[in-house]
Amino acid sequence: MALIVQKFGGSSLGTLDRIQHVASKVMATRAQGHDVVVVVSAMFGETDRLIRLANAITHLPDPREYDVLISTGEQVSMSLLSIALNAKNCDARSFTGPQIGIQTDDVHTKARIQEVKTDVLQRELKQGRVVIVAGFQGVNEAGEVTTLGRGGSDTTAVAIAIALKADECQIYTDVDGVYTTDPHLLSDAMMIPHISFEEMLEMASMGAKVLQMRSVELASRHNMPIRVLSTFIDGPGTLVTFEEKIMQRRLVTGIAFSREEAIISLSGISRRIGLEGLILDRISQEAVEIDMIAQNATAQDTVDFTFTVPRREYAKAIKIIEGLNKDLGSFAIKTNDKVAKVSLVGVGMKSHAGVASTMFKALGETGIGIQMVTTSEIKISVIVDETLVEQAVKAVHQAFELHKIPSPKQEQLVE
Ligand code: ASP
Numbered sequence: 001m002a003l004i005v006q007k008f009g010g011s012s013l014g015t016l017d018r019i020q021h022v023a024s025k026v027m028a029t030r031a032q033g034h035d036v037v038v039v040v041s042a043m044f045g046e047t048d049r050l051i052r053l054a055n056a057i058t059h060l061p062d063p064r065e066y067d068v069l070i071s072t073g074e075q076v077s078m079s080l081l082s083i084a085l086n087a088k089n090c091d092a093r094s095f096t097g098p099q100i101g102i103q104t105d106d107v108h109t110k111a112r113i114q115e116v117k118t119d120v121l122q123r124e125l126k127q128g129r130v131v132i133v134a135g136f137q138g139v140n141e142a143g144e145v146t147t148l149g150r151g152g153s154d155t156t157a158v159a160i161a162i163a164l165k166a167d168e169c170q171i172y173t174d175v176d177g178v179y180t181t182d183p184h185l186l187s188d189a190m191m192i193p194h195i196s197f198e199e200m201l202e203m204a205s206m207g208a209k210v211l212q213m214r215s216v217e218l219a220s221r222h223n224m225p226i227r228v229l230s231t232f233i234d235g236p237g238t239l240v241t242f243e244e245k246i247m248q249r250r251l252v253t254g255i256a257f258s259r260e261e262a263i264i265s266l267s268g269i270s271r272r273i274g275l276e277g278l279i280l281d282r283i284s285q286e287a288v289e290i291d292m293i294a295q296n297a298t299a300q301d302t303v304d305f306t307f308t309v310p311r312r313e314y315a316k317a318i319k320i321i322e323g324l325n326k327d328l329g330s331f332a333i334k335t336n337d338k339v340a341k342v343s344l345v346g347v348g349m350k351s352h353a354g355v356a357s358t359m360f361k362a363l364g365e366t367g368i369g370i371q372m373v374t375t376s377e378i379k380i381s382v383i384v385d386e387t388l389v390e391q392a393v394k395a396v397h398q399a400f401e402l403h404k405i406p407s408p409k410q411e412q413l414v415e
């Protein structure tokens, strides 16, 4: 007998029919002899509706009241699910985050969980009940309701799984797993059966639609396996675990991309110690996030410095850079705010050379120019023209045969 935490998202709880369906899925797990804690999101669209109500009164609602308001969506779905289970003769009880004792810090609207009390959970499980917990909410030291940021029910589920030392944390959603790339962009995309925490975090642009990234970080820190599954289609889903547990590994796992990037290049800055720190310091003082950075010294004793920022912060970044002229002397600025980032992700590349060359060759043969490159142990990112994203993803997906089920030969590649 295992202890399983199952989290159901808003689309899985969108209607009473769907809530009934979730109830029968929970009962099927119970029937296999497992203990189950269920974490629920609000019914589909409900949190957005509540936010609109508050914003219709004022654009700056008091954060305390705002959290009281937006935490109610989960209370509706938790009790409806419990009513549905009880009506099917399955003993269940629902609890809010504060009732369970999900203790958070004070940061209203994006609080962090500090501790999950287990006494109520244990007591209810011991009684043989299904315990249903409202996701996305907790209570601070002063006893005020807090919420955990959009998508926060995933984090509630992982935190409860860790506190109870559950065997697995299952996240039920409306897709059947995590894909090698966005299946809306590329119909060849394949479901990934097994992915490491590290890769999942790097696949953020893909994965964030499925899991709140904070929940992956938390699971990774405590080694809690997460399984992403569909509520509507039966299947094994995608298991997110530590790398060592992944038996059939590929050289690369997936391709993430983001379209909303801008690149800024400063050239001909006269060389001096501390220059890079000065540039980055100014930019980060204005809370502009910098992503990729490349710097190189030229033969003329000057430095070229190139970086990318999210497109929405482009105008702000340019203004800061123009202000740097005073400190750095004259330099040329070249920019392009119509670029995208394509990232190849895979723990398999740690121990294998030639991944970058295969990727660059595939892009080159497709006639795609690379404007910037950065690499880490498990990721190679390139900046390309925004209009070429689809072609770039397609070419790289094809080059690494991500559309095929891994063959034994490919598995051997990464021993
Ligand atoms: N209901 C909340 C939201 O819409 C939390 C969640 O769904 O995880 O963001």
Ligand code: MG
Binding pocket: 009, 151, 154, 209, 210, 211, 212
């Ligand atoms: Mg979600």
